[in-house]
Amino acid sequence: MTLRFGVIGTGAIGREHMKRIENKLSGGKIVAVTDMNQEAAKQVVTQMKLEADVYPDDRSLVAADNVDAVLVTSWGPAHEANVLAAIEAGKYVFVEKPLATTAEGCMKIIKAEMNHGKRLVQVGFMRRYDKGYVQLKKAIDDHFIGEPLMVRCAHRNPEVGESYIDDMAIHDTLIHEIDVLHWLIDDEYESVSVSFPKKTKHALPHLRDPRVVTLETKGGVLITAEVFVNCKYGYDIQCEVIREEGIASLPEVDSISFRKRATLGTNILMDWKQRFIEAYDVELQHFIDSIKQSGEPSGPNAWDGYVAAITADAALKASNSGQKQFISLKEKPAFYSVKKENAHEAML
Amino acid sequence: MTLRFGVIGTGAIGREHMKRIENKLSGGKIVAVTDMNQEAAKQVVTQMKLEADVYPDDRSLVAADNVDAVLVTSWGPAHEANVLAAIEAGKYVFVEKPLATTAEGCMKIIKAEMNHGKRLVQVGFMRRYDKGYVQLKKAIDDHFIGEPLMVRCAHRNPEVGESYIDDMAIHDTLIHEIDVLHWLIDDEYESVSVSFPKKTKHALPHLRDPRVVTLETKGGVLITAEVFVNCKYGYDIQCEVIREEGIASLPEVDSISFRKRATLGTNILMDWKQRFIEAYDVELQHFIDSIKQSGEPSGPNAWDGYVAAITADAALKASNSGQKQFISLKEKPAFYSVKKENAHEAML
Amino acid sequence: MTLRFGVIGTGAIGREHMKRIENKLSGGKIVAVTDMNQEAAKQVVTQMKLEADVYPDDRSLVAADNVDAVLVTSWGPAHEANVLAAIEAGKYVFVEKPLATTAEGCMKIIKAEMNHGKRLVQVGFMRRYDKGYVQLKKAIDDHFIGEPLMVRCAHRNPEVGESYIDDMAIHDTLIHEIDVLHWLIDDEYESVSVSFPKKTKHALPHLRDPRVVTLETKGGVLITAEVFVNCKYGYDIQCEVIREEGIASLPEVDSISFRKRATLGTNILMDWKQRFIEAYDVELQHFIDSIKQSGEPSGPNAWDGYVAAITADAALKASNSGQKQFISLKEKPAFYSVKKENAHEAML
């Protein structure tokens, strides 16, 4: 059985995912494509030599008989409608983050999915499929070095352009930490506050950079997450979990080491696209495989999308008010508590 | 188009490769299977729920109309006949190492393939597809730190059992260094000698362990390769290329780091199967992709299989005689010199 | 010329420093000793075979003609009186931290020293003489990777006993970060706040552990300093300075590396006394040398002692109130601004 995908949005990540499904992964196939920009959609089909139909709009693509699963890689604001359409049609849907741009939007999706009666939605939080995070998760779950007390992490980009507005530090950058950390330590956020050190001279006038986000969890874990998107030196993701008996940290990025000109060094990535390239592969393969094996996706779900939305909103408010914000989630429905095979278990 | 595989030999690595092709890679499919042990073959087909026919012998499998490519994962001594049968039938063949157990056997295959007129054979030297070696190769090809002068490497296993006889240190262990190093530095071996330090108390009586193999190349590069298969502490592959302006080394295996009980550490693998698990994936995907794109495989070829056989024979002689052995290859046919896209380029 | 020391306080660190001066350093000599516990003082003189007189009290020791410099290693609460006595007598004084237990006490010493007209006092903040910090300082002073924006540090002990009361986390542990960080980034503290993550199960009931102290400087640098004194795994001092073009971090403690039992590791110290053992040597040698060369000590001075006292008081208040505390120093007298040769320059 092959999972037949319909793709909404053939932009940068849309094309990357399409290449994956066609050329690298097993068990999936692109059969339908649409984009607001119809020319773009047609061009992609031709260039990639796909046996896929180009649809004029989301609705008709979602409705197509041969589409088993919808891949939503349109712009963020379009996600909510795209996902709801897919659920209505009873189709599986893999949606890039964000699930929706508001917590209310996420809630609508949650209700639609629960009405449908089984899980259809997976959100593109690919870090849960990264080898390093998976090893870290395993080390925590094994209680290998005691209970977590603190987490220190950093999300650094060499630089960002004019179009990167201040909110994006939360909504596009921190969002990945927001998702991966509560999963990692299996806890819930309680509050968030944000501090701003001296601004780097490399940030454009409209951007506050760097910033340090402090999250406290219901279990008492104190998380400090640095967001620094003009750090110049590289794309660097760090995460260190301080526990009762020791500390576990993400590995540095795999690199040959060299001794040259008085330096012993390894390479740091400059391009964020390289960092999680394998995680994207595993994520989509896992989406395909769990649907085949159990009839439902078992990766990050709509509830995780909702948690991310609520938390990002609070972090944004904290960024702007200078005050600590409390994070109040609705109660988690049993529907999302039922234990599925975890993403990281799929990798072990 | 899907590349349809017929598999000869459903043992350990045969099954691993079959799972890859069916569940992880794109563009391949198992349609035919055989094994000397017919029950085993049938069982595999059932367990993996394959839509594949079980054939009574190699010949009939190779002859099957729907078989595009033969995957040879039988025992080493059977490889030569299996490969020759495939060539005769004009089928592509991916053969696990060794290509053949003798240099003469390899030569027969080379002649058959040249007669056929285009390349059909790829040998399972997966290290060329390992991310670390690929980075090392790239650093060398870029002349990033000058010309290679020396290479220091080590191939260590925690332990080996009774069935691991002395020759296997060369034929099963060193063989991977033999292949990957001449590719890495783009040079040819001239001589080999072997020294034996004090034997570890952990080696069984019939085995000399560790040993240090010294290879000299026509270009003057001096290679020392330690083979130590009862090193206890882990499965560890090291390679350091000493150049005119600096040194480049393989990365340590990707691992979270931890601070625990007075130690700052990372994990070393104990199981060799984990070490090149991604390289096996890339290797087979590359086999499928190059056939689709150019009608020929472009990974390690029959000539590489011959080089490995000749060099291993000399290393074995050197192990037993205590003398330096010269390595004399026949002249490399133009057929194998034509530049194909390199394996590592496929990964960049 | 030999600098002749009189020692007040022959406890743990007193004896260590006496051994240094007698057996390891150049140009110093112990000629006088006193301790509240007279028996202890006598015993030390006998055991160490010193040619030194035992005095009945601080006053008489300070007054002794052959005493050039007083080494104050009594208990913290006694320091103020000991130092004032030395200044009054016009003697040099090396005083272990704290200079005095209150900011007022420090101010009294500052006034006495300024009245005297030249610097006499050096405070035992030995980290400024640690090779790692010195390299870090140099990298910052060279503007090697841009201006500092953030500092992340940690001060971890494996465990503390019953007698370690909650205030000591600030007064005895954080105090070293307080001193070394403003020196390192050449900036002044503006505010301090303290957060408490979940308490480790290894801390005794009367102690809040770990805690995270946040310091903001007038220049806008944001410092997070973790104090964790029951971290179990080791004595570990970390410091990372995040700058506009990159990051510089303290080295891990010098250690052979080993590959053993599936781990690639280095050793972490368990005993804090080992960590700065060389820094203590350099510190005292520098005290002796600068007095000989320029007639004044040029290490951490009374003003630094005052800064530490004020900042520690604010951090304590912040620990107890849960509120951010502002740090208001009096204006720095020109007397302490005159540039002397810096401690770290002495090491380069």
Add this chain to the structure above:
Amino acid sequence: MTLRFGVIGTGAIGREHMKRIENKLSGGKIVAVTDMNQEAAKQVVTQMKLEADVYPDDRSLVAADNVDAVLVTSWGPAHEANVLAAIEAGKYVFVEKPLATTAEGCMKIIKAEMNHGKRLVQVGFMRRYDKGYVQLKKAIDDHFIGEPLMVRCAHRNPEVGESYIDDMAIHDTLIHEIDVLHWLIDDEYESVSVSFPKKTKHALPHLRDPRVVTLETKGGVLITAEVFVNCKYGYDIQCEVIREEGIASLPEVDSISFRKRATLGTNILMDWKQRFIEAYDVELQHFIDSIKQSGEPSGPNAWDGYVAAITADAALKASNSGQKQFISLKEKPAFYSVKKENAHEAML
């Protein structure tokens, strides 16, 4: 008691050692100085403001009543005569390597010292006092990871000048490995052979560089020592001991780490003088201390000087003949077998 030194040879290392004794170490003092170049000797005394007499020649300096110990830092060929003169006068002598330029010369010194009846001589093999080697030695002596089987080491300099002739690769460079390795693994050399990889383009015409020296010990340990004195990238000393249960390696040189311009790096030294700067201090302090404590130096002795001479001669012969050379030492006199406190124990 102060050990009063007379110095023969006020060249580069002579002056370094004099500064140490005067300004950094405890318990020593320079009271007499001579140099073939009398002007140089006088200048040093003036510049360093020493209270020391300048002598016209070695004999008169050695004979001076107030000289307790002679520091021989003249040119290598002068050492033998200088040391013999000191022994004859019953004075302690610290002699920079080599003890003598020939094995016969060393033997003469050994006989003179044995005739005298107690040990007087220490040879300047400072690596035994390096923290890294001391930790390595301790790890071996503790049988922490089994018995040594192989040692891999490297001695690399960024570059050497015209005056560095081919023999110096053995006599001035490898000599330190020769001394430190047999001490480290507590074994004796049996044979030596030398291989020459392709010559680096950075070596001058008269020099063969790099070279790989293979030493075999009586205990069966196989040592490969690379000497590469135009390696460009840094001064780098590596040593890895491969044992029955694991591997222990020298630490990399202490350095802050930095993240800058796509590199995570630490600094490698360029200047050899920095590498063992602390070892020189410890070495001379240990010389002073053992004489004070036990009446005899207990560091590297005349027998070690002889071992180095014999082994270096064989390595030179092997370099020139291309043949394996056997190393035959005379039997070690009980005089040198009596266990003294080891250098490295002094550091623990």
